[in-house]
Amino acid sequence: MENYVMSDRIEGMSRFEFKRDPANGMLVGPDGCHHDTEAQAMYFDQLGFCGCGSPEEVHKFVCDCLGAFDREKQEPEWHDAIELIKETVTNDPENAAYFIAYVLDTLNLTEHGGTVGGAWLSDRGKQFLEIGPMEEE
Known part of the structure; x- marks a missing residue:
């Protein structure tokens, strides 16, 4: 496997x-x-x-986040991409929230009708919450 x-x-x-x-x-x-x-x-x-919400703006947000990992275009060549993403999230919290909602939907942890902002937990999402966060061993 x-x-x-x-x-x-x-x-x-x-x-x-x-x-x-x-x-x-x-x-x-x-x-x-x-x-x-x-x-x-x-x-x-x-x-x-899905296409609800702000697909064009979220697509740009994803491109901005991916750009943080583009080692050929960033100066200096090595940098902490997480810091650049944190800056992107801080500057664009609405599309960061939409992105998270879309990811949760794509992972089948939520379901939604007309808009991803009005989503509810799927059975898998409920199970995920019931299990709770991982703890260090």
Whole structure:
């Protein structure tokens, strides 16, 4: 099982290949959904986030956070990416909150109807809370 998990992780780190629908030229995700742009395909298909709330702003927030890990563009070359992310969160707390809500939804710890801000705990989310936080051994 360990090899399977590792190969899944390696596959998930490779670049995503965008496919186009020959009938209309739109990008097609693994679930068959069509997207106008690569940014939309990456956000909705690869991150698995829904379209409610502020998808464009949260997508920018994710890009800003990922930029903290771009060792080729940051000066000095080595830096603590967590500090840069903390700065991004501090400067954009609303989209940080949306991002967390989208991640919890994508992990199936919450469910929602019309907006991710009105989500409720899924059974898995309830189980997660019942188990409680990890403690150091």
